[in-house]
Amino acid sequence: MAPDTPTTLITVELPPGATLDDAVQKLGLTPEEVDTAYGLIDLHNGTYALLVTEAAAERVSGTPGMKGPYANPKIEPFGPPQPAPDEK
Numbered sequence: 001m002a003p004d005t006p007t008t009l010i011t012v013e014l015p016p017g018a019t020l021d022d023a024v025q026k027l028g029l030t031p032e033e034v035d036t037a038y039g040l041i042d043l044h045n046g047t048y049a050l051l052v053t054e055a056a057a058e059r060v061s062g063t064p065g066m067k068g069p070y071a072n073p074k075i076e077p078f079g080p081p082q083p084a085p086d087e088k
Contacts, residue, residue: 007035007051010060010068014048023050027060 001007012023020040024031035051042048047067052060057069 001032001035001053006054007072008054008057008069009049009072010052010057010066010070011043011047011049012063012067013046013065016046018042018048020050023048027052027056027063027066029056029060 012027014022014026018040020034020036023029023040024034029052033053033056038051040048040050051072054069060066061069
C-alpha cells in the first residue's frame with residue numbers, strides 16, 4: 001500500500017488464532033489494499049480489526065461478518081510538549 005493512501009478501519013469475524021491472511025482471504029482483498037504494518041488486531045470477542053483502503057472498505061461492505069468502516073483519527077499529543085522529568 002502506498003504511504004499516502006487513505007485508509008479506514010474495519011472489523012471482521014474470524015475464528016480464534018486467525019491471521020491477516022485469513023482476513024484478506026475471507027474479505028476477498030488484495031495485499032495492496034491492506035495496511036500490513038498495522039496487521040490484524042484481535043479484539044478478543046471473535047472480532048478482528050484491520051486497516052484497508054477506503055475503496056476496499058466500500059467494496060467489501062456487506063460481506064457477512066464485516067463491519068465498518070470506522071474512523072481512525074491520527075493520535076497526537078494534547079497540549080504543548082512537556083520537558084522530561086530530568087530536564088526540569
